[in-house]
Amino acid sequence: MKSGKQKRAELRAKRTTAEIRSHSKQPEVRLRPVLGPPVNEALLAPNNSYGAPDFVHRGYYVDRPFRCVDCGKEEVWTGTQQKWWYEVAKGFVYTTAIRCRLCRRKKRERSAESRRVHLAGLERKARRKPEGSK
Numbered sequence: 631m632k633s634g635k636q637k638r639a640e641l642r643a644k645r646t647t648a649e650i651r652s653h654s655k656q657p658e659v660r661l662r663p664v665l666g667p668p669v670n671e672a673l674l675a676p677n678n679s680y681g682a683p684d685f686v687h688r689g690y691y692v693d694r695p696f697r698c699v700d701c702g703k704e705e706v707w708t709g710t711q712q713k714w715w716y717e718v719a720k721g722f723v724y725t726t727a728i729r730c731r732l733c734r735r736k737k738r739e740r741s742a743e744s745r746r747v748h749l750a751g752l753e754r755k756a757r758r759k760p761e762g763s764k
């Protein structure tokens with residue numbers, strides 16, 4: 631058998647949790663669908679051109695659909711990926727994604743492979759002709 635005091639305390643606890651839950655959820659729900667990640671202009675790579683790319687005017691990044699130049703696949707370059715590319719990787723502000731994830735990886739592997747072959751060639755040459763010999 632619960633006393634009236636206990637019941638009131640339980641009710642109060644329930645109400646408080648519900649209030650906390652609704653408060654913490656609201657701002658995210660309101661912002662998420664409209665705005666992408668905000669643009670931090672100070673972090674962008676410097677560029678000498680007049681004017682600014684559209685995302686700087688807008689103030690935030692939006693998802694950009696594009697078609698891969700290698701395989702023709704449709705992919706989305708997300709706002710988060712753009713923020714990383716421009717502000718962390720310091721990509722030039724007028725460059726955009728042109729290859730899908732898979733083709734990008736293939737290209738990276740190809741250039742890593744050719745670099746490896748190139749370096750191996752240099753090493754072979756150096757071994758054939760030791761420094762100082764004629």
Ligand SMILES: [Zn+2]
Nearest residue numbers: 698701730733
């Ligand atoms: Zn592709």
